[in-house]
Amino acid sequence: MKRKARTIRNTVFAAVCCAAVLLSGQPSMIKPLVSHADTQSDLAQKIKDADDKIKELEQKIAQAGTDIESNKELQDNYWEKLVTTQNKIDLVNLSVADKEQEIIDKEAEIAAVELRISDTEASIADKEMQIEMLDKQNKENIERFGKIMHAMYITDSDDYLSIIAGSADFYDIFVRSEIMKSVNEQNLNFMHQLMSDIEKLEQDEKDLEDAKKNLEYDKITLESEKDDLLDEKTALDEEKKYYNDLNTSYWDEYNTYAVKIQDLESRQANLQYEKKVTQADREKAEKALEEEIRRAQEAAKHNTVYDTGEWAWPVSPSFTLITTYFGYDAWRSGNHGGIDIGNSGMMGANIYASKGGEVIVAKTTYIPGYDYGMYVVIDHGNGYQTLYAHCSAIYVSVGQVVNKGDCIAAVGSTGWATGPHLHFEVRKDGGRIDPLGVVPMPQ
Ligand SMILES: [Zn+2]
Structure with a gap:
């Protein structure tokens, strides 16, 4: 029964990842405040x-x-x-x-x-x-x-x-x-x-x-x-x-x-x-x-607050299929640190800054099959950071200040990903929180 469910997931949600589940505890790439x-x-x-x-x-x-x-x-x-x-x-x-x-x-x-x-x-x-x-x-x-x-x-x-x-x-x-x-x-x-x-x-x-x-x-x-x-x-x-x-x-x-x-x-x-x-x-x-x-x-x-407005959805509002939610995931036997947005046809789609801030990580080198692949981290101040992983391209560099909605990367499946999707994390004071509790999903 279990095995069957797993097969289904793998088939239906081909875009499922993900590396984040392996990274229990404090991720090293995030600068603690x-x-x-x-x-x-x-x-x-x-x-x-x-x-x-x-x-x-x-x-x-x-x-x-x-x-x-x-x-x-x-x-x-x-x-x-x-x-x-x-x-x-x-x-x-x-x-x-x-x-x-x-x-x-x-x-x-x-x-x-x-x-x-x-x-x-x-x-x-x-x-x-x-x-x-x-x-x-x-x-x-x-x-x-x-x-x-x-x-x-x-x-x-x-x-x-x-x-x-x-x-x-x-x-x-x-x-x-x-x-x-x-x-x-x-x-x-x-x-x-x-x-x-x-x-x-x-x-x-x-x-x-x-x-x-x-x-x-x-x-x-x-x-x-x-x-x-x-x-x-x-x-x-x-x-x-x-x-x-x-x-x-x-x-x-x-x-x-x-x-x-x-x-x-x-x-x-x-x-x-x-x-x-x-x-x-x-x-x-x-x-x-x-x-x-x-x-x-x-x-x-x-800690500079660049943007006091609402949080924006990190991809086109048409992509709202959550293939893996935040929290414990039985399939991985571990916690999932973010959400996976994995609509079909997302490969190469724009990834947008969820809020204004400063790019603190823009990693373009990676080992295939491991971790986040190419990814971006934006610091928004007030202890908030967002992370965008498994990208196929990155358009920003460290130190760059971006506005909400700026296109920062393209969806891909680099790192440990079974298909193109966006692994999206929200961090508060160095800890990971449920992105859906912060970023409203488009209606
Ligand atoms: Zn993920």
């Missing part, structure tokens, strides 16, 4: 956020710059202090060097004086030795003289001897005594000579001792001067240490600022990088927005 408003406001918000962030980053970069400058000023202060203290250290170093030279000179003077003292001591020792020798000689002379005296007077010679056995101081008494006047002149002269030699030596020794005392006094003076120099050097060393410590603390401060500046500079560089990235993001968003606006304008163009 997309609302761009949300995307646009999202992008505008993104740009505004990026602007805010750039502004904030610029403030932070400027702040970092100010901080760097002020830290550099503070660092420069320490540099100046470092230069000042270094100059002082250099001067102190010169003074220390001078002082050290003075100490060396003083030590040389002391050494010279010590040498003179030891020379003097040697001279004194020499004198003492000479005095001792003369003393010895003198004693022998006195003994001999005593013997002469004894021989001469044979009286109390022991008393004289006891006298002269003492120190050389008694020689004076002895020589000046009355007894001596009677002594032989030659012997006396000899004794006088001896005495005067001893006297002279003793004076020399005394002079040498005085000289030694003076030298020792000089040495003490020099040692004290050396001590003063050492004290001065110690003071200079302390001064040097003070400036060195100061210098060290200035260097610490200087380096602390150097670290701070480095941190700030790297922070500033990071902020600048972040700004660059944000600017790139902003540029991207701006381009996307421009594109969205362009697309929206394009879409808005298709």
Whole structure:
């Protein structure tokens, strides 16, 4: 029974198609009407956020710059202090060097004086030795003289001897005594000579001792001067240490600022990088927005209502045989997205724009046996589009604005069609609706 019905349909409605039934869901060739408003406001918000962030980053970069400058000023202060203290250290170093030279000179003077003292001591020792020798000689002379005296007077010679056995101081008494006047002149002269030699030596020794005392006094003076120099050097060393410590603390401060500046500079560089990235993001968003606006304008163009009048029948009013209606079709086991107008003798007949609008599809290439074949889609605005399929010729091109009733194509059976007919669709907001609910059939 089923099979029979199908045969009948195929025979009676030889013009039946059609491809549309296979295209369930949203057909790809129809431009959907997309609302761009949300995307646009999202992008505008993104740009505004990026602007805010750039502004904030610029403030932070400027702040970092100010901080760097002020830290550099503070660092420069320490540099100046470092230069000042270094100059002082250099001067102190010169003074220390001078002082050290003075100490060396003083030590040389002391050494010279010590040498003179030891020379003097040697001279004194020499004198003492000479005095001792003369003393010895003198004693022998006195003994001999005593013997002469004894021989001469044979009286109390022991008393004289006891006298002269003492120190050389008694020689004076002895020589000046009355007894001596009677002594032989030659012997006396000899004794006088001896005495005067001893006297002279003793004076020399005394002079040498005085000289030694003076030298020792000089040495003490020099040692004290050396001590003063050492004290001065110690003071200079302390001064040097003070400036060195100061210098060290200035260097610490200087380096602390150097670290701070480095941190700030790297922070500033990071902020600048972040700004660059944000600017790139902003540029991207701006381009996307421009594109969205362009697309929206394009879409808005298709929303242009070209024709507010009635819908017209897409073929001659004499062709009103509907071979397949809109909706479920048992024969195809699927939905039929439009109506098939399939009067006999329709091959090459004019197809008219059902309403004014813009041609958005004018497809002249196709694979035989598949799909719509050659077809036209017109956008009428307000979300309406019409589709004319299986054409044998197409007279319009994309972008062309047509008026209601304009001849746009010729009836054919290209694509998946079993015979010449017009497959006619009406779309509302991208979805297919029953054309007979919109386009009145001619009476
Ligand atoms: Zn069809």
